[in-house]
Every structure is written in C-alpha cells, then in structure tokens.
Amino acid sequence: MNIPTMRAVVSAMICLAMLTGCWNSRELDELGIAVATGIDKNDQGEYLITVQVINPSEVATEAPTTRPPVSTYTITGETLFEAFRKLSIKTPRKIYLSQMRLVVIGESLAEDGIMPALDFLYRDHEFRPSYYITVAKNASVENILSVLTPYEKIPANKVMNSIENAESHWGVTTGVHIDTLISKIRSPGEEAVLGGLLLNGEEDVGNRMSNVEQADAPTTLELDETAVFKEDRLAGWLTEKQSLGFNFITGEVSSTIVTHPCENGETSSVELLRSTSSISAEMDGDTPSISVLIEAEGNIGEMNCDISIGEPEGIDQINLALEEEIETIVQSAIVAAQSDFESDIFGFGQAVHRYEKNDWKTLESEWDEVFKDVRVQVDVKAEVRSRGNSSRQIDKKG
C-alpha cells in the first residue's frame, strides 16, 4: 500500500470512528419505548391514537417515586403514520415502536372497518409483529390505556400476560397477532375474532397512582368476551361461554375447567389437559354439511356428584356428562355465529374448500348466505384419565 492510499484509508477510518452518531444509531436514553397503542376514530373521521410509553426510571428502580411507570400521549392525524410522527410535538423522545406489546382498537373504528388501520401496523418496519390486538369493549382506548395496573407496573404487560395465561389455563381468550388477523380477514370462508378488553371501574380513578396504592385496585383491566368480525367490521361479541365454544372448535383450548351438574344437585369439575378438534365437510346434495370432532382428555379436579369414580362405570358416567357439557358449549358458539352475527369465525368455509374443492367454487360467492343455515354435526369424545387423590367424593357421611 502506498502512502496516499494509506492516508486515505486512515482518514476514512478516523472519520468512521467519529461518525458514530450517524444513520440508524439511537442511544437508549433518546428513545421513548412504546408498549401499547390505542387506535380509534374521532367524530371528524380522523385517527385518534394513544401511545403508552414506559418511564424506565420508574419501572426499574429500587426507590419508587410518585410518578407513574407509564405515560400516555394522545394525538389525532389524517393517517396513522402522520399521527405517530406528530406525537413528537408532545413527547420528549422519539417514540420507539419495536417493543410494542398490545394494540387496542376502539369500538367505533372496529365498527367502521379496521383494514385501513392495519396497513400501517403491518407495513412499518419498526413494528415487531408479536403484539396482541384487542378491541376496547366499553371505554375509549384513551381511558383504557391510561389505567394503571397493580402488581404489574406496565399495563400493556399486564394485558399481554393475562391474555397468555388465560389462553393456556382457561381457554376462553384468544391472543391474535396481526398476521393471523389480516389473513383471516382476507381469506374467504373464514372470519376474524379479536379479544375484548374491558375497563372495570371508574375511568377517572384508574389513571391515578392512587389506583395502585390499594390492595384491591378500584379500577382494573379485564379480558372479556370475544369480538366477532364480519370482514373487517365488528359484528358483535361472543359471551365467555361462547368464546370457550369457539376455542373448542378451533382446537385452541390447551387447558380449561369444564363444570357439569349432576343428579344430586351438586356439580363437578374436570380439568381438561388436552383437546383437539377436526373440522370436516361433505356435500349433502347441493348443501354442504360440516362435522366437528372434538377429542378431550382430562383429570377430575373437583367431585361432588354421587358417582363412584373408583369403578369404570363411574368414569364412563363422568365421560358422558363431560361430552354433553362440551357439546352444549360448542353449540352455543355455533348458534351465536350463525344466527346472531352471520359470521363464519370457525372457518367452516375453509373446510368445505378443503374437502369439496369443486363445489366450493360455486359456493364461495354465496357462502355468507349458506353459512347461516349450514348443518353442523358436533361429536365430542371425552376421556377422564385420572381421578385425583380420592376414588370417591368427600362427604359428611363416614
């Protein structure tokens, strides 16, 4: 290497070393880490976004102060992108979106159609698509995102953890990511659902530190019901039981508790540990018919019936009761979807597409109409594997 080249290389290297503040580099203390975003529409048809930003020194501190662990900023804009940038007039730091945990969609936006809003969320490279999307059920997104939660300092984390816990232990909620949502909205013969987020208590109390200074916080965030969409518009809400039925059909119940009544007026609960479902379709002349097969396994968790579960006959009895109960739950979801919302959230259309490809071509255009009256056969096979520490119920008699 001759001297001029050496000089050029050396000066280039020095310049590079000096240019460390350039391009994409951002220092951590210049970022406002956003964990939740609420999206809604105001009366003028503008987007109204609320961003929940972490206040790191309050979250990770050994000496807590009276300042809240998160701050929310609300702003309006013609488009979402515009609104997000406009946030900088309110926030001291650039809003950093890659650690987003939760997107809450306002009810009025959900009724108007969410697809336009999803475009930005899906397109922008800063979003990591691992956040959950929920719908605000009874309050504005601004109010919901302003609620300070006890125990978990960051409200968005609390919601996310609740979704995941309830999904794996209770089986009622559905955590939906953006790619699933978009693909369900777009695919024919299938509709989307989103979890609902409920503000429980006073709005004005929830956003104060006093809310988390009490053992029993007066205002809390709860997961409740499931929002049913028809295309990209909100069609209605499934109740808790219907939500469970929906999850049974889609096979997403990993563990839940099924309670059934018995002859002596008491109830018993079975803990389901595994459940699978398969949906198949066949043509019955011109009309399709769907059959859903649900297989479930579980343990007896609580036993107050007068059944001798020490005997195989007793277990059979429990199995039968369990099957009936699950079928009722499932049927309630199907009825709601077919007659109340007319929305094929189970993907029955997809099943017809898979099993009866040729007929689907004619059915596809009129599937919304067909779905309302399609015959659904539900079969449940339940099996109790273990009965716990006692082979009979514990009662007063000796």
Place this chain on the structure above:
Amino acid sequence: MENYSENSRSPLTTPKEQPHPLFFSLRENVAHIQEQLGFSSDLAVRWVMINETACAFLFIDGLVDKDTIHDYIMSSLMLDMPVKASSSDLLYDRIKTVSLPVGELLETDDFRPLFSSLLSGETILLLENENRALMANTRGWQDRGVQETTSEGVIRGPKESFNETLRTNTALLRRKIKNPKLRMDGKTIGRLSQTDIAVVYIEGLAEEQVVKEVHQRLDQIDVDSIFESGYIEEYIQDAQYSPFPTIYYSERPDAIAEGIAKGRIAIVIDGTPDVLLVPALFIHFFQSSEDYYQRADIGSLLRLLRLVCFTIALFTPSLYIAFITFHQEMIPPTLLVSLAAQRDGVPFPAFFEALIMELTFEILREAGVRLPKPVGSAVSIVGALVLGQSAVQAGLVSPAMVIVVAITAISSFVFPSYNIAIPIRMLRFVFMTLAATFGLYGIILGLIAMVLHLCSLQSFGVPYMSPLAPMIPKDQKDVLLRLPHWKLFTKSAALTKDYKGSKHGGTKEKQS
C-alpha cells in the same frame, strides 16, 4: 523471511570478526586478551609454572565455578602433575590427554572461539611457545534455580518452570523425554550478545521440512543482541503484520515436552525462561497442559469454556454497543427497560462510555503488571472502588457497562497462553468501533474479515486454523475435545501433514 540489508541497520552494529590466529608468545597472547577486554576488572589471569614452562589461566570471575578450577584444574596441574614432559609440545599433549580431569575440554588456535568461550565462563589455559589454547568448561554462575512457575499456574501437574540458563532448560526437557532421538541442535545468534540457542525436537517425529525451515530461519537472523525469545519470535514468525501469534511459548517444561512429543519443535534461548514452540496453531493457545492431567471430561469442558471465553472477551462490549444503539428490538423487554433506566442520565453515548471503561481497565491492568508488589493492593482498591462504584454513582457510566467490562476482563484471563489474549485486547476496540458505526452488521463484517485472516495464516507451513480449516476429522479427538489418552495414540495429522489434499503430503509421496 525478510532480508535485512546492511545499510538499513543501526550504526551500532558490530562487524563480523575476522579470523585471528593465536601468537606463539604467551605474553603476547595474554596481552592481546587483556587489551581486547580493556583490562576488564573481572578478567582473572593466573600465571603459573608447570614443569618449568610458563602458563597462564584466564577466566572471567563470576561466570566460572571456582571450585572446579581450584580442585580439578589448578591442583591437578600444579600439585599432581605426574610425568615430566621434555618439551612444551609434549607438555601440551600431556595436559590435554592425561592431567586435566574436566568433562569438557576443547582446543583452538584462533582468538574468536577463545573469546566466546572465555566470555561464556570457560577457563583458558595458555602455554609458553604454544599457539593453541585449551578451553575447559568451568561454567558456573548464579541462577535462580528451578522454581515454581509464576505466570502459568496449574492445579494438577508439575510445578517447575524453566529458568534463565540454557543448560538447565535443556536438561529439564531431557529429563522428560529420555530418548536418544531427542535432538538439541546448538546455535549462537547475536553479534554482540552471542546468545546460545538450542533447537530441540525428536528426530523422525518432527517433520523434517519444518526442522529444516526452523534452522534456515534461525540462520538468517542477523542481529546484535538477543535477550529474550521475543527477539527470535519476531524474526522467524510467519505473519509479521498479524495480531495473532503464530509461535507458542511457555515456561512450563511439561507443556514444551508435550509439544516436542507430538512432533513440534522447541527453541530454547539462553537468558529467558520462555521457550518457543513451533508450529503453533490457533487451537494450541486454548489447550493447557493441565487438560491432559485432569480427567478427559473436565479437560474437554474446560477447552470449550475457553473458546466461549474467547468469544465473550472479544465480542461482549461490541455486542452491547450494537444492541443498545442499533437493535433495541432484540433486547428482551424487561432487560431493555432496566437498561434504559440505567442509561438515563449517563452523559456519553454508549460507545464512548464503553471506550472509557475499556481504556480504564487496560490502564489498571498495565499498572498492575508494573506496580511494585506492596502497592498492588492499592490498585485493586482504586480499581474496584473507582471503576465499580464511584463511576456509576457519579453517573459517568451505567452499571450494565461495568458488568460488561468486568466479564470481558475476566474472560480474557482464562487462556493458558497469555499470547492469545493480546489480539483479543486489540481487536476488541476494532469491533467496538465497527459496532458503534454499523451495528451488528459491522460486527459480522469484522468477524468475516477476522476469520478470513485467520484462515490465511500459516505457522511454519501448517495452516493456522487446522485441523478445523482444513477440516481433518481424525485430528478432532484432541482439538475442541480431549478424548481419553488411549484414544489419542496417533499423532496429529495437521502437524505431520500426512492428511489428504495437502501440498506437502503430495510432494512427500512423490519423493519417496
């Protein structure tokens, strides 16, 4: 090897000495020696009469074992001389063959070897009317004996280390390998220092080509003085401009003997306990002789641990910088929040913060080496308090950065060979700069460049990264893992070059 032309050398250089035959006159000879040595105060001259012939003993005080001179040279010649010789010629032969009970006796008729043996601690015997001199080996000076190794400690295994005397060092090797095939080729390098060097290997086991190459490179060295093996290392190493060492050194006789027994070649240099070992491959610097003394399982795990530490020591600060300034989305959210909280109020960019801390550590480390022992504890207090706590409390650096620097520092001391930590120390800063400029992308670019460089290196004809690149499956039993000894019977194919596809292997077959 580079050719060092005469005109590029310093004016201090002593010219090569010309042959200079001895005189017949004893007085003239002694006068010449005294004159040449500038009537040096440590030159002892003892005039004696043996059989009525004038003789002179000359030796350097302090370099000789005086007991040997008194008991076996002087007393046997002056008191016990049995036979009277008629002529001085005969006397000379008598002395040489009969009357001088010392182990090593040489003769010369030239001043050059005379001076070099006189200055190495031999005793010169000059006779009147004789242009030959007898040189008796009476070397014996103060050395510190064979002591416990200070820089390469082990839990299990021999504790002895080399010292500064060549003969002691070669003897230590001999004691470990009692095989007639153990070769010790002597050399003298350095116009001024005349340093003795021994090339030690096992004939038939060490690759002939490499032995020849070592000799050739050593013979080409033209230098005034050699005071440490580092001088030799720089002259004979393959890659002059690489931060990675291509020559291994150790002060542990067992480590060097282990290498020799595997077909490598040791270069022992007088005046230093650090013995060189070639060829040295990348992986050798991660292998401690203790791996072979401990059980195979822990030996293997420790080797893997050292490689992990290599990565930690090299990349932790740069990865931290890259993640914290470019890829915040890759940090788990809880950690990110706590990092962000720590960074709040730190005035410097992460890169600068890392630079300050790494530099501070380097300063502490250098100071720790130089400091007199009694002040050593002061450094650790200053280091622990100033670095660990006060800097954080003062808001100069974030606590996470202190952890990063600490883990980096500790990891860089894991290697059994101090050598390999040096490129890590230097390259760490390069990677930090790359990380601060281009993020992970920069680190990967740097890593690719580093791997390419490593693969391009050779040590005495052996690819530096072998037996990993090129991959030699049958050598893998003693690379990342150390299989039980009974599985290690065959010698390394990388070192002996009889693996398939090698340039050397090919030519060797053709020759035979």
